[in-house]
Amino acid sequence: MLHAHIALDREFVKASIDDRLFGSFIEHLGRAVYGGIYEPGHPTSDADGFRTDVLELVRELRVPIVRYPGGNYVSAFNWEDSVGPLEQRPRRLDLAWRSVEPNKVGLNEFARWAKKAGTQPMIALNLGTRGIDAARNLVEYCNHPSGSHWSDLRKSHGAPDPHAFKVWCLGNEMDGPWQVGYKTADEYGRLASEVGKALKLFDPSLQLVACGSSNTKMPSYPQWEATVLDHCYDTVDFISLHNYFKNHDNDLPTFLGESLDMDRFIRTIIGTADFIKVKKRSRKTVNLSFDEWNVWFHSHQADEVVAPWSVGPHLLEDVYTFEDALVVGCCLITLLRYAERVRIACLAQLVNTIAPIMTVNGGPAWRQTIFYPFLHASLYGRGEVLESLIRSPVYENRIHGEVLYLESIATWNRQAEEATIFAVNRSMTEELLVDGRIAGWERVALVEHIVLAHKDPKAANTKENPGAVVPARIDTTRLVGDSLQARLPPLSWNVIRLKVRGAGSYK
Numbered sequence: 001m002l003h004a005h006i007a008l009d010r011e012f013v014k015a016s017i018d019d020r021l022f023g024s025f026i027e028h029l030g031r032a033v034y035g036g037i038y039e040p041g042h043p044t045s046d047a048d049g050f051r052t053d054v055l056e057l058v059r060e061l062r063v064p065i066v067r068y069p070g071g072n073y074v075s076a077f078n079w080e081d082s083v084g085p086l087e088q089r090p091r092r093l094d095l096a097w098r099s100v101e102p103n104k105v106g107l108n109e110f111a112r113w114a115k116k117a118g119t120q121p122m123i124a125l126n127l128g129t130r131g132i133d134a135a136r137n138l139v140e141y142c143n144h145p146s147g148s149h150w151s152d153l154r155k156s157h158g159a160p161d162p163h164a165f166k167v168w169c170l171g172n173e174m175d176g177p178w179q180v181g182y183k184t185a186d187e188y189g190r191l192a193s194e195v196g197k198a199l200k201l202f203d204p205s206l207q208l209v210a211c212g213s214s215n216t217k218m219p220s221y222p223q224w225e226a227t228v229l230d231h232c233y234d235t236v237d238f239i240s241l242h243n244y245f246k247n248h249d250n251d252l253p254t255f256l257g258e259s260l261d262m263d264r265f266i267r268t269i270i271g272t273a274d275f276i277k278v279k280k281r282s283r284k285t286v287n288l289s290f291d292e293w294n295v296w297f298h299s300h301q302a303d304e305v306v307a308p309w310s311v312g313p314h315l316l317e318d319v320y321t322f323e324d325a326l327v328v329g330c331c332l333i334t335l336l337r338y339a340e341r342v343r344i345a346c347l348a349q350l351v352n353t354i355a356p357i358m359t360v361n362g363g364p365a366w367r368q369t370i371f372y373p374f375l376h377a378s379l380y381g382r383g384e385v386l387e388s389l390i391r392s393p394v395y396e397n398r399i400h401g402e403v404l405y406l407e408s409i410a411t412w413n414r415q416a417e418e419a420t421i422f423a424v425n426r427s428m429t430e431e432l433l434v435d436g437r438i439a440g441w442e443r444v445a446l447v448e449h450i451v452l453a454h455k456d457p458k459a460a461n462t463k464e465n466p467g468a469v470v471p472a473r474i475d476t477t478r479l480v481g482d483s484l485q486a487r488l489p490p491l492s493w494n495v496i497r498l499k500v501r502g503a504g505s506y507k
């Protein structure tokens, strides 16, 4: 058995958590939209053609913000195609995913879906094939109440009230040679600055996200961020980060350490943004929007043989294993650790394409393994992050160096009077005995210890067996006074919920 220690204290609050840390992403890609959120004729579909079984699962996740409509898709997207009478909308060839886009779901339909799902859209602009003019028209169409060409057009399209979309992404992965309209950092930085300027002239309260690097392996990383922010620092509010994790070599200890790459990435971008802040003698701080993150590799081979030019093809349909859920859990802990600066994060994506929710066309919807850590973090990780001191044994890893067996963070929700310890035991063989010191509250009680564990790291939830990997409660956890003892099974995601009341007195 391994031993570790955690100390947390009501007095040491690290940061408030922006609810948007639990955001997600819907792209016009594969079956995310067609066969995912939208399937007219499905037994559960409502009058708008939205699958209510999917809506229920999305609502269960309490996702506060959903990025839309891409992704790579957005870089050749003509937003005008996606509005107006359905029968007049064109079928287009989407070059990013080599699919046919029927434009049956567009901006107004997505806004309606988002309301039903209890979420807010985060709209990405096309800065690949288009620029300032299309962007300013789109923002007027979406957000202006009435009395102008584009706002009146929206009203004539059956959307009388402005959508009031707050967060806008200035393009997508513009550093990537695969992107339609890919740019150098100088070209993109200038364009982002000018598009941002136009949007802020329309409404200074809009929040704008500039594109950072597509991942940490990009040759231009992290000079890209420095150059881009040098151009648009004064205009934008966020710089984006994207990263996907893989277990190509079937090397679990390395895979479980992938969140360390996310950690380094975040620290590098905080440093880069703050370098530009000082260079510009600015009083403003640009925050981080980690608006694409997940495990993604299972579907790569299958995607190579998908025939082009169909509607809603089976693309990026990763079937997630239990070990993927552990990596997602470690990533959520990492995002919470940097909650002070990472104010938005989007699990990419939400339905069918690299997603926590899977469907069969005409059939059921179910929760993939990664649904659960995301659900727990979204439900119990709101409020504030506590400074959590951790002492844990480590293992040596050829890629990541020293990796802690215990990955953990604690949060405090004052309103709910709850503190939660999220913890992953990375050991494949050993139970981890955690001694915790919970200080500062008058009364502390254990609510429950939820665990996601499985003897087979490759276990997955499928249509045939949707309940193969599900969380359970364990009753071996003890709390005596301010002293916690918890046993974390080998390879496990843990959520230890505490009721915390009053302020204890310090002697």
Ligand code: AHR
Pocket: 027, 070, 071, 072, 073, 172, 173, 214, 292, 348, 349
């Ligand atoms: O999420 C899938 C794709 O990954 C997105 O379209 C793109 O932005 C990223 O490369």
